[in-house]
Amino acid sequence: MSMKRIVGFFSHLLHPCDCGRTKKLLYEFVEGDLNSETSHRLEKHLGDCPSCLEYVKSYRRTIELTHCHCLPEKPMPDALKQKLHEFIEQNPDLK
Amino acid sequence: MQKAEAQIDDAQLVARLKQRDKSALADLIQVHGAKMYGVALQFMRNEYDAHEVMQDALISIWNKIGSFEGKSAFTSWIYRVTANAGLMALRKRKRHEKDVSLDATASGEDDEPLPALRLSDKSPLPDKVAMTDELGEQVRAAIDQLPEAYRTVVLLRDVQELPMEEVMEATGLSEPALKSRLHRARLALREALLPYLKGQDIQKL
Numbered sequence: 001m002s003m004k005r006i007v008g009f010f011s012h013l014l015h016p017c018d019c020g021r022t023k024k025l026l027y028e029f030v031e032g033d034l035n036s037e038t039s040h041r042l043e044k045h046l047g048d049c050p051s052c053l054e055y056v057k058s059y060r061r062t063i064e065l066t067h068c069h070c071l072p073e074k075p076m077p078d079a080l081k082q083k084l085h086e087f088i089e090q091n092p093d094l095k
Numbered sequence: 096m097q098k099a100e101a102q103i104d105d106a107q108l109v110a111r112l113k114q115r116d117k118s119a120l121a122d123l124i125q126v127h128g129a130k131m132y133g134v135a136l137q138f139m140r141n142e143y144d145a146h147e148v149m150q151d152a153l154i155s156i157w158n159k160i161g162s163f164e165g166k167s168a169f170t171s172w173i174y175r176v177t178a179n180a181g182l183m184a185l186r187k188r189k190r191h192e193k194d195v196s197l198d199a200t201a202s203g204e205d206d207e208p209l210p211a212l213r214l215s216d217k218s219p220l221p222d223k224v225a226m227t228d229e230l231g232e233q234v235r236a237a238i239d240q241l242p243e244a245y246r247t248v249v250l251l252r253d254v255q256e257l258p259m260e261e262v263m264e265a266t267g268l269s270e271p272a273l274k275s276r277l278h279r280a281r282l283a284l285r286e287a288l289l290p291y292l293k294g295q296d297i298q299k300l
Contacts, residue, residue, distance in 0.1 A: 062288055
């Protein structure tokens with residue numbers, strides 16, 4: 001294992017403040033709401049800290065999964081479809 | 096006889112709705128009903144209430160079609176209208192139950208533990224093809240277990256991708272309260288889905 005990877009692996013122990021900062025600023029970072037200086041500092045920390053990098057990645061994946069997998073098309077029951085057609089025909093608000 | 100889905104295009108549907116052609120609503124159900132139903136069901140969790148939401152959404156689409164300018168895709172617009180109908184139905188239900196949790200600000204939530212979501216199966220990760228189906232089930236199960244106030248903001252923001260301003264308006268939450276609630280909901284989902292997140296490149300799924 002290279003020295004850089006070893007240092008990176010223990011980064012959260014060497015720089016606990018930046019690890020704490022990552023969690024604290026996670027939402028703003030992912031949403032792109034941070035100013036460039038703070039964002040750059042956080043990115044630098046992510047480059048050194050596999051643990052925080054994985055944390056941020058898993059947060060992003062969660063959002064992506066939520067969007068991609070949440071709403072598959074469900075076949076509408078025929079009875080419901082029939083009721084909706086009757087509703088369209090009969091409802092006085094639909095004129 | 097109903098028209099084949101392929102023969103009904105959204106531009107025609109919009110034009111016919113704007114001309115007050117009621118048969119366009121029936122065609123709308125035919126073409127987009129399944130997805131609208133999925134949205135309604137996601138909010139209401141049962142067929143009966145989802146049916147009510149579908150009806151409310153149809154009335155909204157009928158009444159608001161004049162304001163649809165085509166800046167977004169028609170499909171996004173109708174799903175958004177359906178989501179709003181779902182949210183309104185939830186708010187109505189909450190008022191009925193004298194529970195204001197949907198409207199409450201998130202102050203104090205930060206100190207509470209994240210809701211623990213339990214998924215049915217955390218067996219070894221399957222291959223990627225099966226993973227797609229299983230992931231979908233697990234994601235939906237996890238969202239379904241979120242407390243309603245959390246579930247609502249996730250559905251509006253992360254599933255429907257409504258702009259923050261619209262979610263704030265729809266939920267009555269302040270911006271800090273919404274951000275806090277959304278963040279905590281995402282953390283709870285992340286926790287529940289962790290076995291499915293590690294080492295998976297979801298872009299390739």
